[in-house]
Amino acid sequence: MTDSTETTRDYRETLFLPKTDFPMRASLPKREPDWIARWNEIGLYKKQRGAENAKGPYTLHDGPPYANGHIHMGTALNKILKDIVNRSHQMLGHDANYVPGWDCHGLPIEWKVEEEFRGKGRQKEDIPGSEFRTRCREYAAEWLDVQREEFKRLGVIGDWDNPYKTMNFESESIICGELLKIAGTGQLYRGSKPIMWSPVEQTALAEAEVEYQHKKATQIYVKFPVRKAATVNYVVKGTAADKLEEEILALQGASIVIWTTTPWTIPANRAISFSSEITYGLYEVEELAESEFEPWSSPGDKLLVADDLWEDVAKAGLISKSKRLQDVHNRLLTGMLCDHPLKDMEGAEGKFDYAVPLLSGSHVTSDAGTGFVHTAPSHGEDDYGIWVSNQKMLEEIGVDPVVPMTLDDAGCYTNVMPARLQGLDVIRTSGKKRGQDGKANAEVIKALMETGNIMARGIMMLRDAHSWRSKAPVIRRATPQWFISMSKDGLRDKALEAIDDTAFWPDRGRNRIGTMVADRPDWLISRQRNWGVPITLIVDKDGKLHTERNDADAINSRILAKVEEQGVDGWFDTPLEEFMPEDNEGWEKVTDILDVWFDSGSTHAFCLKRRDDLPDRADLYLEGSDQHRGWFQSSLMESCAIYGEAPYKGVLTHGFVVDEKGFKMSKSLGNTMSPEDISKQYGAEIMRIWTASSDWANDLKIGKEIIQTSADAYRKLRNTLRYMIGALDGFDGSDTVEHADMPALEKWVLHRLSEITAEHEGWVRNHDHKKIFSTLFNFCTVDLSAFYFDIRKDALYCDPLNSTRRRACRTVMNEIFQRLTTWLAPIMSFTMEEVWQARHPSEDGSVHLELFRSCPDEWRNEDLASHIQAVRDFRVKAQEAIEPLRREGVIKSSLDASVKAAEAGLSGPMKALGVTDDNIYANPSDPRDCLADYLIVSHCELSASQDDGSLSVSDLKDAEGYKKCERSWKYFQGEGEITPRDAAAVALFDKG
Incomplete structure (x- = not known):
């Protein structure tokens, strides 16, 4: 320490400088795998399970990632956050047993396997179902093993040797059993409703599988001619008012105008909806605007439109002058019948001769369009609802109430349509133009032009439903599907009550999922694919379920035993007679599979409720914010339907990972980062610090500069701990100074430790890891390095070895060390293990077997x-x-x-x-x-x-x-x- 050349002695040898072999450079990419190997060697997971856990179990139930592809920053964030929660609660004194799991069924895996077989010249329809499913199972297992190693590389500890998998035979059997329990309560039914359907994937989609994107759409205004005498006679039946007679006669030759952005649904039209809250008028066209296009309207046309929307309709139809002839009251609209606009098209084959009734509906508004809504019950939720609610009236006026199946699985018109339209596709399902409009729109518009019933057309941008997998548009299509009722047996009310009883982080998650549950339709649980858990129901020709039979329990037992023995193939490959040996005439097995959300929603049943080392309900579910619509909700629905309660006590929702500018990561933008690359360059520890120091309640930004900031923070913390290790060299507690004898500065440090200790458990309970990290980082850099250590270096290096303040300093440093390493261990799991072993070397010990320490009251x-x-x-x-x-x-x-x-x-x-x-x-x-x-x-x-x-x-x-x-x-x-x-x-x- 001296630069003097005149001294008689070199005093450097007499200084008590810190001594340590603890390296300044962490070499995290190289050293982290060694610590993972050590944890495996000492059986850290099992040691934690055998530790004294005075505060009982704390269970974070793992939301299953999909076994398909490498992990990305979002899945890395999720697993690290879960690990921090688990390690923190373990060190609070709980048994935080973490059982990881995987979702193994579903369409993405099925697609990949189809591609494999096509590459070998084999088409899916030529491959035996059992062979196809076997390959799907193998494919999922391969990726599961890859992801397992990638998660372990992040430092995540759990029961990696015994994870749960939705494709385990036992799991598949329990999933089937959960379905049969619901069927037994009468909450399950088969219905023909318009559901989200992907023509590209040829399967039904749940709302959670749909995202909304902007797309160009064709908009058209279409005229529905009012029928003549039949309509008049029906409307005036029992009415003697001359005024009404005149109004009705004025409607002869008039047309109701509707507006739609889905021209392909016009052939499926069965009704027109109107609102009793809207005022309508009958308008006559007088003059048309000049245009390079010939207008489709003509002077003398009489059109029924909402008064508030007439100017917009007139502008679209190039109508420059018109006159309002009269009011069109609800008494005129109620029971009115129109002709279908394609009735007289060439090649109609009489298939559009049916009457189109007007129905009053609360969903109709005058915000846009014409005030009348084209109603195709096979292609819209509101359309379907108003159609079935008017079934009795429709039958009275001779209208067939059956909802037609106008499209097949590929989204092409069926033989319900005239030959001219049959086979035309709504959406292109293959080739370079996959997802674009097919031939249906153009042909329908052409036919409307032939009949003179198109009034205007144009292009507009709108937000439309797309599959989150194929990214192609989806349609609403009526097909026979299986549903769980939200109202029968009070499922919606049970779920809303369970939400009220659940803790949410952040609290806004309660309102989000609550609104979704309050407004959601019945749960569509069926899919028409191969790789999934079957809907293990047997149905007779009248639609009766086997669960309604007296021998239902015996049948169920045979089904579940076969699935547990052979997996899903046990259902598909076993003859019906083995399940139902008696009275089986006219009964058939259902061949649909379950929505994978039902699979993952049942994980509590085959993981939590099945394992002896886990409680029946989880303390916490922790996933991304999209899971309010997905796993959080499907788990809630499934559990409430059977057990009447949520499978969780708390729900934590984190945001999505975005780049440093807040943009979504994508390969096309070149702004992606992979966990593997970060681990190789910086170490997984830096990702753990980034996770803990970020505000998980909102979207989390990441990029090179942000990662470098985390690396800089790591370096400062490592240096602080390295300094303490060196300063505590040789400290064994024999020189400990009692609190009463300490200098004020040391007492103040202990006061600061007591302050942090008093807050720390609350931060852990509320998962406020950002607060924990920022507090500890500031404590290290501001309170310790820049103040306490800065002051005490002189005493530590230069005081006599037995001085009170030097011994007090080392006593306090020891207390700091014990607490700081445990507080940081859940976040910096690798480095705190290295730091702990540097001071407390042990063949089978670990900082992760320690508990957070309390503080004596006198410290405050x-x-x-x-x-x-x-x-x-x-x-x-x-x-x-x-x-x-x-x-x-x-x-x-x-x-x-x-x-x-x-x-x-x-x-x-x-x-x-x-x-x-x-x-x-x-x-x-x-x-x-x-x-x-x-x-x-x-x-x-x-x-x-x-x-x-x-x-x-x-x-x-x-x-x-x-x-x-x-x-x-x-x-x-x-x-x-x-x-x-x-x-x-x-x-x-x-x-x-």
Whole structure:
């Protein structure tokens, strides 16, 4: 420490400098796999299960990732966050048993396997179902193993040898059993409803599988001619009012105008909906605007439109002048019949001769369109609802209420349509134009032009439903499907009550999922694919389920036993007679499979409720915000339908990972980052710090600069811990100083530990890892490195070994170390293990087997903290005065300086702290703090004047009577080349 060439001795050997082999460089990419290997060798997961857990179990139930492809930053974030939660609760004193799981069924895997077989020249329809499913199972298993290693590389600890899988035979059997329980309660039914259908994937989709994107759409205005005598006779039946007769007669030759952005649904039209809250008028066209296109309207046309929308309709139809003939009251609309606009098209084959009734509906508004809504019950939720609710009236007027199946699985018109339309596709399902409009729209518009019933057309942008897998548009299509009723047996009410009883982080998640559940339709659970859990129902020709039979329990037992023995093939490959040996005439097995959301929604049944080492309900479900619509909700629905409660006590929702500018990551933008690349360059520990230091409640930004910021934070924390390891070299507790005997500075550090301890458990319970990390980081960098360690370096290096403040410093450092390493262990799991082993080497020990420590009540001292703060404020002022001299080269170090200042209220705090302004220690062999030590200067002089606290700094290098200590570098007055304190330390050192 000395640059003097005139001293008689090199005092560096007498300094008590920190000693450690702990490396400054972490080499995380290289060392992290070694720590993972060590945890496996010592059986850390099993040791945690066998530890004393006074606070009982804490169970975070894993939302299953999909076994298809490498993990990405979103899945890495999710697993790291779960691991931090689990490790934190384990160290609180819980048994935080984490069982990872995987979702293994579903369309993406099926697609990949189809591609494989096509690459070998084999088409799916030529492959036996059992062979196809076997390959799907193998494919999922391959990716499961890949992902398992990728998750373990992140430092995630759990029962990796015994994860749950939706494709385990036992799991598949239990999923089937859950379905049969629901069927047995009558909540399951088969219906023909318009559901989300993907022509590209040829399967039904749940709302959770749909996303909305902007697309160009063709909009058209279509005329529905009012029928003549039949309509009039029906409407005036029993009416004698002459006024009504006149109004009705005025409607002869008029047309109702509708607007739609799906021209292909016009052939499926069965009704027109109107609203009793809207005023309608009958308008006559008088003049048309000049245009390069010939208008489809003509002078004399009579059109029925909502008054509020007539100007928009007229503009679209190039109508420049018109007159309003009369009001069109609800009494005229109720029961009115129209002709179908394609009735007279070429090749109609009489298939559009049916009457089109008008139906009153609350879903009709005058916000856009014409005030009348084209109603195709096979292609819309509202359309279907209003159609079936009017079934009795439709039958009375001779309208067939059956909902037709107008499209097949590929989205092409069926033989319900005339030959001219049969086979035309709504959406292209293959080729370069996959997802674009097929031939149906163009042909329907052409036919409307032939009949003279198109009034206008155009192009507009709208948000439309797309499959989140294929990214192609989806349609609503009526098909026979299986549903779980939201109203029968009170499922909706049970789910809403369970939501009220659940804790949410952030709390806004409660409203989000609550609104979804309150408004959701019945749960569509069927799919028409191969790779999935079958709907293990047997149905007779009248639609009766086998669960309604007296021998249902016996049939169920045979089904579940076969699936548990053979997996899903046990259902598909077993003859019906084995399940239903008696009275099976006219009964058939259902061949549909379950929506994978039902699979994952049942994980609590085959994981939590099945394993002896887990409770029946989880303390926490933790996933991304999209799972309010997905796993959170499907688990809630499935559990409430059978058990009447949510499978979880709490739900935590994190945001999505975006780039540094807030944009969604995509390969096309070149803004993606992979967990593997970060692990190779920086180490997984840096991702763990990024996770803990981010606000998980919102979208999380990541990029090179952000990762570098986490790496810089890591380096500072590592250096702090490395310094403590070195400073505690040889400390075994024999030199411990009791709290009452400690200097004020050490007592203040213990006070800060008690403050953090008091808050820490609450932060853990509320999963506020950002608060934990930021608090600990600031504690290390501001309270310790920049203040406490900065002050205490002199005492630690230069005080006699047995001085009270040196021993107190090491006593406190030991307390800091014990708490800081455990507090940081859930976040920095690799480094804290390395740090712990550096001080507490053990063949089978681990920091992750430790518990968070409490603090004695005596450590808390708010008065002491306020006194220290007063001195810290003064210290900042002194540093601000010293720094310009250092920058200008007047002094090299703050020890070259002398500070003179007015007291400015410091006497009270200094007295309370036991700090003097005497620059010479009264007892050099056992020094007590002076103000100069806090300021890290050689001399400090306070005056008692009552001025504004002015402060001045002078250079001691050439000050008369001062010389520099060749050991501690402090300037002092007196004999010898080192201070009396340093002389006492050297004398003790020399004694050995």
